Amino acid sequence: MNKEEYRQRIIAAADRLYYTRGFSSVGMDQLRDAAGVSLRRLYQLFPSKNDVVMAVLRGRRRMWAEGLDEHVRAAGTPREKLLAVYGFLSDWFCEEDFRGCGFINAFAELGAVNSDVADIAREHKVSFQRYLGELVERIGVDPSLAVQLALLAEGAQTTAAITGQAEAADRAHEAAEVLIDAALERAGSDSRGKNSRACVPSDA
Structure with a gap:
């Protein structure tokens, strides 16, 4: 070896x-x-032990990104790709050894005394929100939707870990559908409004 x-x-x-x-x-x-x-x-x-901890967290970050991206790429439309995020969470929550987000766990336990752990935990959460931002951009709606969807996902992870209820992912999926469709409706209304204003004849 x-x-x-x-x-x-x-x-x-x-x-x-x-x-x-x-x-x-x-x-x-x-x-x-x-x-x-x-x-x-x-x-x-x-x-040092800190070297091991950081190697573990880097590995978990890589596995998360690869697993999430695999689910998203398998989905069809941009809307379905956003919702696939919650399908990924559902599969994860159903795993026998699920104990919540490893980064939340690490931050809660070590973040106050270990800046390396705090930094990588924050980077992980920021990168997830950025990833959602890229997906949101594809459907042409307000970028704030990415923050809302990220909060849903984070809440589902914490709820599933504490209660042991994998159905938290399903409830988050349902809420995400409402948010996405509302954002699409607003974007459509804005677009129609701009078009109608452009067609109003001038007095000249």
Whole structure:
């Protein structure tokens, strides 16, 4: 097994431990045992626990982005692509080991004392909102819709994690439909209004 294979093995073990038990409660000795590597090897690849934590969060950010994009690309119309975000959440919430958003968990546990964790958690949330902004732009409505849809998604994640109810994604999906259709209706009204004003004859 080469260095990169050991590295990925450790990250995978750390991800499982941190996500199920929390970051603070898992020490390097426990991680060594779970990954099946020597403590010397572990510290060679990750000189500190913070290095492991950040590697785990970067990996989770990549998996989230790839999984979300796969769902969205499989959808048809721009409206369906926006709603596919909540289909992605629904599938995730139904996973047996779902424990909520790893970034919210990390921020809640470590954000106040670890600026690296706080920064990557904020970056993750900002990038998600930016991604929604790109999808919203495709349907030609007010950009503020992206913020509203992001808040729905974030609320669904927290609700599902605390209550254990995967149906939170379905309720968020229903609310998203209302918001999207209302935004499309407003955009259509604005467009019709502009066209009608353009057709009013002048007095000249």
